[in-house]
Amino acid sequence: MWSFSLVIVIFACIHAIFSIVAHICNPHSNKIDNDILENSIFVCIVSYKDENWIPDVINMLTSSKCFQRVFIGVIEYIEKESISEDIPNKFRNNIRVKTVSSKTAKLLSHGRKECFENLYRNEKYVLFTKSAQLCDSWDEILINYVRENDEMVISTKLDNSTDSKFLKIKSVETNNVVLCTGDLHSSHYMQYIPSILWCEDFSFGKSECAYICFSGEHFLEIAANYHEEDVKVYHPGACIGKRVPHPTGLRSKTTISLAKKEKVVAFLKKIGIDMKRKHVAPQLLCGLTLNPNSEECISKYGSIWQAKLMIENLK
DSSP states (O other): OOOHHHHHHHHHHHHHHHHHHHHHHOHHHHHHHHHHHHSOEEEEEEEESOTTHHHHHHHHHHHSSOGGGEEEEEEEEESSOOOGGGSOGGGTTTEEEEEEEGGGOOOHHHHHHHHHHHHOOOOSEEEEEOSEEEOTTHHHHHHHHHTTOSSEEEEEOOOSSOSOEEEEEEEEETTEEEEEEEEOSSOOTTOEEEOSSOOTTEEEEEGGGGGGGGSOSSHHHHHHHHHHTTOEEEEESSOOEEEOOOOOOOOOOOOOOOTTOHHHHHHHHHHTEETTTTEEOHHHHTTOOSSOOHHHHHHHHSSHHHHHHHHHHTO
16 A cells, blocks of 8 residues: 555656646747746836835736736835735735835935845846836837847936937036937837936846946936946837826935046036036037937937937037
């Protein structure tokens, strides 16, 4: 007679064999598993006294092409009670939460650093974003942009519309650069377009350069650090998402003291901004890099001629 424990072992082995066979015979299951391993995404979210962050996060998962590869880390700054227990069971494996007192909150860059250091689990790609409603298949679109390029990030300013935008310089103030946006003349999700600066609203890239996003307290410091590491910044070719209503989040540093920031000053001069003279190259006022190629001109203004005309009008 076989012992009861031996019977249990035999049944377990048989079950394991059938599971393996079923897994092999199901190519869709294999594809998802491989995709999770090869293209996992960590989304860094900082929630400050926001009792409605769960629907926003779930929307990110449901609008993705493959939510199984998307893992969202949320630093939840609370005044009273956490709402993390309200996360639906279906998405509990995809959402990681660290709850802390709102009294400890500082700047956005600090919150993102705390989120990354505590909740990141070696995903291949990292997305830093403010509260946003992302477009369908946003994960696939972003991965396709950077899959073959380790030295680029996709960054954009999030507006309250689904219009395709690109960054422009509005003005230079004492110790700050004011950004605005223009409408892309032609847009397509298959292309990415050179950006004049990095924007903290939305930044996606491979995990190897994620640390740069909290390497400074002002966005110009972070942009200079990307430049120093030779990481190029691009816009998505079409609207990747729009801002959603939310409580006032963690603030970002609004000014930067340039007295001991030689690297930032040198970076700004190289791209066409002289902070001492408060002068901005006309290309940047148009949202164009200093030496735009034909693709950039056409995407932003419809033609090379029109882009050159805009630049001439601002000289």
